[in-house]
Amino acid sequence: MAEIERRRRRPPxxxxxxxxxxxxxxxxxxxxxxxxxKNASCIYENQFSQSQQESELHSSTPTIAAAAAPSLTSKSSPRAVTAATTSTPASYQSSKDIEFLKDKIKQLEEQLSQSNRTARSPIQTPGSNIEAISSRIGGTFYIHHEDTLAGQPPGISRSVTHKSRMFGQSHWITGMSLVRDILALIEPHIHEEGCRITTLMLKSKSLARSIKAKRNPPWxxxxxxxxPxxxxxxxxxDRYFQTAETVYRILHIPSFKREYEAHWISPAESNSAFLVQLKLVLxxxxxxxxxxxxxxxSAMRWVYEAQTWVSEPGFKHRLNIQYLQNNIxxxxxxxxxxxxxxxxxISAGTLVRIAVYMGLHKDPTRLPKMSTFIAEMRRRLWNTILELSLQLSxxxxxxxxxxxxxxxxxxxxxxxxxxxxVEDPPPQPESHFTQTSVAIILRKIFPARLAVVKFLNDHGSSGTYxxxxxxxxxxxxxxxxxxRILQGYKSATGSRPSEYAMDALNLLMNRYCLSLHIPFFAPAMDEAAYAFSRRVVVETSLKIWRGIFPSPLALSSQSGQSVGSPSQLSLVRLAVCASGFFRISPLQASVLIASELIGQLREEETLGPGLIRQDLLSVVREAKNWAWKCIEAGETSIKGYFLASxxxxxxxxxxxxxEGEELSRYVxxxxxxxEEMCLPVLEEMLANGKDEGSTRGLEQNTPSQLVEDWDLTMSGALFDFGEMELVNWGFDENDQELSFG
Structure with missing residues (x-):
């Protein structure tokens, strides 16, 4: 029986x-x-217009048809193969469909292969060029590059999206694009049998979550x-007044110390607002x-207690200066x-609104008459709120x-x-250093710094070079x-700014300068036009690092004690123990310096052997030592030490x-x-950290007994200055508004 040839479906x-x-x-x-x-894209499945189809159908040749024959599968019958080689319009269109499907399969296979490696696929959107950088180690980061139509090189990064958050250019994570090469080195080996990077990282994250769960107090x-x-x-x-209060004026020191001493004499008479204030200072x-x-x-418990107190509903009667101080x-x-x-x-935005609600954004001279004490405290607190809001931005x-x-x-x-x-005191001349001079200097340079942050982080910011x-x-x-003003203070007789205040001020200014030039650092590796930014980033990063760690001795000491001045001790301990600004700044500086060294070594391959800067190389090695000390001090995330390594x-x-495979396997x-070094430390943290989250009375222990782990009833005025009411200014005992008398 002759085989009936199956008719092919007419192409759409x-x-x-x-x-x-x-x-x-x-x-x-x-x-x-x-x-x-109004459908902008009218698409035909075979991607040919009708006129093209008719032309090609009538002009098909045996040569083209023969070329399509190998596209048939091995299961095709001789009769089918013979039919495929004939020069009919239907057979030609069928072969084109097969070729189209083969190309589509090839594209999907390539996409599947790329998904197992570090992804760097730009996603075109109307106003930006988004680059996805993914890895098993760091997750997925979407880098929003500058629109190429704005006249900037395509490498300019304007923001980064990670998980549910978006970060502007001043955030340290925008430097994630600088570590893509090192991720690309290790990513292909993560899936190999015997590679333990992922397993060890997952185990460390599990330990970290358990440690944090035990640390966090109940809520x-x-x-x-x-x-204590x-x-x-x-x-x-004393340590609080030697560090934070020298830069951010929040408390009136004599008033606080007077109340502090009174608390130890009669603890029951202290009001809750002062107790919260004291615990936050501690x-x-x-x-x-x-x-x-x-x-x-203990510090975490004190913060949790203060957060609970601040979060209580119905705080209208608390809208006074001390409540504002406690929030700061x-x-x-x-x-x-x-x-x-x-x-x-986010909380800083709420604080700004509280201050505005209390009228701190208006100068006291534009408000009903008040004492010099009240007026100056309002100016100080508004100044500090502005400073913290900008720094947190x-x-x-x-x-x-x-x-x-x-x-x-x-x-x-x-x-x-x-x-x-005293009543109506005259201010000191500008050349005379006071406890408020550093805050005044920060205010002088506030407009220039605000312009930088707006330029970097405001929506739609796409400034030119x-x-x-x-x-x-x-x-x-x-x-x-x-x-120049600070130098005048240092050369004059009498009181002078502390070393800590000077170092912190330099660190703040260098961070703003660094943030301004970081967007052009990566493009500067290829674009000579941005060489100035590359130099600024490298030298400023070095200043930031050496401003905290003047020498390797500040990081490691055989005796186990840090060496250096009291100011340097405080900065080093903040960089090791604290989080936030003093932890992020050296981290960012070390990553940028490492990227510069890698860039220099690659330039050697094309420009010939050169000299590697030993001052930069020592910073990269010290950064690894510093990250280890952070873990020893209770840091639960090992990614900092892992990246430094x-x-x-x-x-x-x-x-x-x-180079090549040999370099990858070495890294x-x-x-x-x-990772193997970190796990025993985390396991010890977890073993020693039992019941921390629910233990009461821990504050009564001495430091040697504490676990080494890490993340208004008083009558009358709080500040006893006669008519100069501070805490209850604005409301009387019956919650009735008072005049500004």
Whole structure:
């Protein structure tokens, strides 16, 4: 019986949309139906117009048909093969369909293969060019590059999306694109049998979650009167006043100390607002108490208690100066002690609104008459709120949401705190250093820094390189003026700014300068036009690192004690024990320096042997040591140490002449060693950290007994200055509004 040849389905000649709707298509491009429905893309499945189809169907030749014959599968019968070689329109169109499907399968196979490697696929959107960088180690980061139509090189990164958050250019994570090469080195080996990087990382993350679960106190945590022994409390208070209060003026020091001493005499008479204030001061001071942050568990409890107190509903009667002070201290404590530090920027917005609601954005001269004490405290607190809002915008990569025209409050006067205890004191001249001078200097350079942060993080920011250089010039000029004032203080007799205040001020300014030029750092590796930014990034990163760690001795000491001045001790301990600004700044600096060294070593391959900067190489090696000390002090994430180890291995491998597969395997081995070192430390943390989250009375223990782990009833005025009411200013005992008398 002769085999009946199966008829092939006629190829579709209607557009995709008409076929789906089952309507007649006029087969034009675009068709009439797509025009009526305003469908911008009228697509034909075979990608040919009708005229092209008719032309090709009539001009098909045996040669073309023969070329399509191998496309048939091996199961085709001789009769089918013979039919395929005939020059008929249907057979030719069938072969084209097969070729189309084969190309589609090939594309899908390539996409599947790429999904197992680090993804770098740009996704075109109307206003940006999004690059996805994915890895089993770091997750997926979407880098929003500058639109190429704006005249910038395609490498300019404007923001980064990770999980549910978006970060502006000032956030350290925008440098994620700088580590793509090292991720590409190790990613192909992660899937190999015997590679333990993923297994060890997952185990460390599981341990970290368990440690944090035991550390976190219960919520809500009511305020209790427990405090550490007085000798420890005294030291913690002193450490707070030697560090945070020298830069951010929040408290009136004589008033606080008077109330502090009264508390130890009659604890029952202290009101809850002061107890919250005291515990927040102790928590901030605990971050520089020792090298291992042995008071971490207590500090976290103090912060949780303060957060519970602040979060109570119906706080209208609390809208006074002390409530504002406690909210500012809570922001600092959360950042320093690692209690949701990455979300503090959100809380800073609430703080700005509280201050505006209380009228702090208006200068006291524009309000009903008040004492010099009250007026200056309002100016100081508004100044501090502006400073913290801007600093947190830099850290979080978020818009500052503040502007110079939203307030009229003048900078604080140049007063020492004791001067405010008398009526109508005259301010000191600018050349005389007071306890408020550093805050005044920060206010002088506030406009230039605000312009930088708006340029980097505001929505739609796409400034040109010319604007970047202009802002750089304004920032430097502003800071030079401030430095002249500081130099005058240092050369004069009498009181002078502390080393810590000077170092912290330099660190702040260098961070703004660094953030301004980082977007052009990666493009500068290929574009000579941005060489200035490359130099600024490298030298500023070195200044930031050496500003905290002047020498390797500041990181490691055989005696186990840090060496250096008291100021340097505080900065090193903040970088090791605290979170937030003082942890992120050296991390960012070390990653940038490592990227520069890798760039230099690659340039050697094309430009010939050169000299590697040993000062930069020492920073990369010190960064690994520093990251290890952070883990010893209770850091639960090992990614910092892991990344530092990969950087050291990558750079040393390149210096040894390793390349290709040999270099990759060397870096992978070093990464595994780093993870293996961290696991025993995390396991010990977990074993020693039992019941921390629910233990009460822990504050009564001495530091040697603490686990070394890590993340208004009083009558009368709080500040006893006669008519100068501070805490209850604005409301009387019956919650009735008072005048500004």
């Amino acid at each position: 000649i209607s557009c995709v949309l008409c076929r789906r709707r089952k309507v007649r298509c006029n087969r034009e491009t675009p068709c009439s139906n797509c025009l009526r429905s 809500p945590l009511p305020l209790v009167t427990d405090l 022994p007085k000798d420890i409390a005294d030291e913690l208070v 928590a901030i001071g605990a971050t520089t108490y020792d090298e291992k942050f042995t008071l971490r568990a 201290l809570l922001l600092l404590a959360r950042e320093f002690v690692d209690v949701g530090p990455d979300l503090v920027w 830099v850290i979080s990569g978020g818009p500052p949401f503040i502007s110079l025209d939203m307030f009229s409050t003048e900078p604080p006067g140049n007063f020492d705190d004791e001067q405010l205890t 010319k604007e970047t250089l202009q802002l750089d010039s304004e920032l430097r000029a502003s800071y030079k003026s401030a430095l 990969l950087h050291v291995a990558h750079i040393e491998g390149l210096m040894q002449g390793l 992978v081995r070093e990464g595994e060693k780093a």
